[in-house]
Amino acid sequence: MISKDEVKHIAALARIGLDEKEIEKFSTDLSSILDWIEQLKEADIENVEPISHITGMENITREDKAEDFENKDGIKKMFPEEKDGYDKVKSVL
Amino acid sequence: MIRNLHNKIINKEITSEKLTLDYFDAIGKKDKDIFAYLSLTKELALEQAKKVDEKIARGEEIGILEGIPGAIKDVLCMEGVRTTAGSKILDNYIAPYDATAVKKLKEAGAVILGKTNCDEFAMGSSTENSAYGPTKNPHDLSRVPGGSSGGSAAAVAADEAVWALATDTGGSIRQPASLCGVVGLKPTYGRVSRYGLMAMASSFDQIGPFAKTVEDAAIILSEISGRDDMDATSAHSSGKRYEDYLTGEVKGMKIGIVKEYFDSLSEDMKKAMESVVESYKKMGAEIKEIQLPHSKYSLAVYYIIQPCEVSSNLARFDGIKYGLRMDDEKDTDMADLGGLDGTPRTLLETYLDTRKYGLGAEVKRRIMLGTYALSSGYYEAYYIRAQKVRALIKKDYERVFNEVDVILTPTTTAPAFKLGEKVDDPLQMYLEDIFTVTANITGVPAISVPAGTIKVEDKNLPVGFQLMGKWFDEENLLRAADAFEKSKCKNQNAK
Numbered sequence: 001m002i003s004k005d006e007v008k009h010i011a012a013l014a015r016i017g018l019d020e021k022e023i024e025k026f027s028t029d030l031s032s033i034l035d036w037i038e039q040l041k042e043a044d045i046e047n048v049e050p051i052s053h054i055t056g057m058e059n060i061t062r063e064d065k066a067e068d069f070e071n072k073d074g075i076k077k078m079f080p081e082e083k084d085g086y087d088k089v090k091s092v093l
Numbered sequence: 094m095i096r097n098l099h100n101k102i103i104n105k106e107i108t109s110e111k112l113t114l115d116y117f118d119a120i121g122k123k124d125k126d127i128f129a130y131l132s133l134t135k136e137l138a139l140e141q142a143k144k145v146d147e148k149i150a151r152g153e154e155i156g157i158l159e160g161i162p163g164a165i166k167d168v169l170c171m172e173g174v175r176t177t178a179g180s181k182i183l184d185n186y187i188a189p190y191d192a193t194a195v196k197k198l199k200e201a202g203a204v205i206l207g208k209t210n211c212d213e214f215a216m217g218s219s220t221e222n223s224a225y226g227p228t229k230n231p232h233d234l235s236r237v238p239g240g241s242s243g244g245s246a247a248a249v250a251a252d253e254a255v256w257a258l259a260t261d262t263g264g265s266i267r268q269p270a271s272l273c274g275v276v277g278l279k280p281t282y283g284r285v286s287r288y289g290l291m292a293m294a295s296s297f298d299q300i301g302p303f304a305k306t307v308e309d310a311a312i313i314l315s316e317i318s319g320r321d322d323m324d325a326t327s328a329h330s331s332g333k334r335y336e337d338y339l340t341g342e343v344k345g346m347k348i349g350i351v352k353e354y355f356d357s358l359s360e361d362m363k364k365a366m367e368s369v370v371e372s373y374k375k376m377g378a379e380i381k382e383i384q385l386p387h388s389k390y391s392l393a394v395y396y397i398i399q400p401c402e403v404s405s406n407l408a409r410f411d412g413i414k415y416g417l418r419m420d421d422e423k424d425t426d427m428a429d430l431g432g433l434d435g436t437p438r439t440l441l442e443t444y445l446d447t448r449k450y451g452l453g454a455e456v457k458r459r460i461m462l463g464t465y466a467l468s469s470g471y472y473e474a475y476y477i478r479a480q481k482v483r484a485l486i487k488k489d490y491e492r493v494f495n496e497v498d499v500i501l502t503p504t505t506t507a508p509a510f511k512l513g514e515k516v517d518d519p520l521q522m523y524l525e526d527i528f529t530v531t532a533n534i535t536g537v538p539a540i541s542v543p544a545g546t547i548k549v550e551d552k553n554l555p556v557g558f559q560l561m562g563k564w565f566d567e568e569n570l571l572r573a574a575d576a577f578e579k580s581k582c583k584n585q586n587a588k
Contacts, residue, residue: 002465006465007461010461010464010465010468011461013464013468014404014448014460014461014464015408015411015441015444015445015448016445016448016449016452016457016460016461017445017446017448017449018449018457019449022454022457025454026457026458026461029458029519030458030461030462030465032519032520033396033462033519033520033523034462034465036393036396036520037393037396037397037475039390039393040390040393040394040397040478040479040482041478043387043390043478043481043482043485045478045481045482045485048481048482048484048485049481049484050477050480050481050483050484051480051483051484051487052296052480053296053326054282054296054487054535054536054564055282055283055326055328055536057325057326060325060326062322069190071172071189071190074172074173074187074188074189074190075189075415077187077189078186078187078189078414078415078416079414079415080412080413080414080415080416080417080418081418087413087414089413089440089443090420090437090439090440090443091437091439091440092437092440093437
């Protein structure tokens with residue numbers, strides 16, 4: 001069972017604001033999904049190596065060289081708030 | 094269908110411009126009811142169509158896809174065009190570049206009609222999670238088209254597009270293909286570059302086509318596949334034309350079936366699937382019973398790994414660089430809790446409010462689930478365990494693909510369900526992917542092909558069957574799918 005306090009903690013980690021109703025709903029939802037996932041405990045995973053990826057590829061690298069992106073204006077236009085060609089954000093420090 | 098239209102264009106029976114306008118007409122007439130499209134790109138489409146017509150007028154040769162109109166799922170970036178991913182958080186987002194798959198289709202001369210509706214960030218199985226409202230199933234407007242690529246599937250089914258590009262993370266192409274009665278292909282993981290796709294779960298996501306026929310799906314795949322420096326997981330391709338492998342022959346091909354999958358179905362579904370198996374037998378394929386003992390864990394594995402990847406991928410939607418930025422200037426009580434130390438209050442409010450108002454319930458649910466599973470103390474029990482079971486599932490497939498060439502299963506357990514029927518029960522919705530999700534877990538290519546129809550409440554609703562192939566063996570997968578389609582066509586003509 002995921003308590004309402006746990007839901008609030010997870011939401012804070014995930015940077016999602018929730019209202020009381022949502023906190024209640026997520027507490028039930030997440031609990032029932034996690035209960036259902038419990039079935040994985042049956043599987044015998046002794047001596048099994050985890051895989052995160054099916055291709056088995058590792059460390060595809062390229063030269064660390066800057067390339068010009070042609071549509072810079074397209075990116076700047078998407079800034080929620082622009083000042084002198086920069087993206088204006090709230091104070092970070 | 095694409096080949097026919099191509100021939101008509103080169104024989105000057107129709108211009109690409111006329112063809113394109115006909116499709117916009119169809120959209121104008123039908124899409125008020127179906128709502129397959131979120132935005133139309135008429136100007137660009139007609140510009141592209143005219144280019145093709147000029148080439149024809151000059152007597153130049155054109156490629157097979159040139160001048161043929163189609164649609165793009167709204168999770169794929171298209172330069173200068175609104176790209177929402179079905180989310181309010183990207184309501185005003187104009188993509189500054191093309192996704193590689195979109196760019197390749199443009200280079201192939203395809204005409205793009207618009208961007209199609211989908212569940213928000215491709216999370217859902219009914220398109221009801223779109224922040225812009227649900228798409229309806231063209232076969233019965235009271236039913237869902239499936240999802241998450243419901244808009245793309247409905248557009249093709251309702252003749253509002255010849256083809257459509259979409260994405261499949263757990264079944265998002267194949268399930269709606271089944272429910273809308275069209276062909277839907279999820280290529281091998283790595284076959285198509287994911288650059289410019291709004292990432293949902295990066296180790297599962299793959300781009301693929303919807304089409305009316307297997308040959309059309311093969312043509313689209315030929316155009317979009319191949320290595321791309323912008324996606325490190327994309328694989329080299331030898332420039333194959335997949336449509337060249339469709340011989341209509343499956344004699345001697347070994348097709349694996351899992352008996353329990355068939356036994357679990359309703360009588361109607363079972364009959365539909367058995368008749369598909371019979372067709373293959375008649376064509377000389379060899380049907381073999383196979384065992385996939387760990388596949389029963391696929392959905393549970395998926396609902397750990399996928400939300401984990403979602404929680405990480407969607408962290409970028411925070412109101413800072415693009416999209417919605419919200420701050421209602423009321424201090425939320427969330428900020429009094431732990432895990433937020435060191436972030437200035439005003440900045441924190443921006444994050445919390447932007448994501449609170451910008452994201453829908455299902456997206457929040459998955460971010461929360463993933464954040465929980467990855468959080469300190471749970472990582473081993475959930476994420477690592479799931480990755481281990483994933484390895485077991487993949488081993489089953491490696492073993493079985495030594496014995497058979499393709500695996501045949503139903504695509505879904507039933508035809509399309511009613512709007513609203515499953516929307517309040519996330520678990521019921523997740524079970525929609527029960528037969529499709531394993532192909533994403535293992536990375537193999539898979540296709541849904543129309544099997545026939547089932548009568549529900551006086552309506553004939555389509556259902557599909559699924560074929561899964563060996564890694565990077567789209568040739569045999571498509572050959573098997575095409576052979577069934579051709580035999581069904583022959584039978585219908587004989588009647």
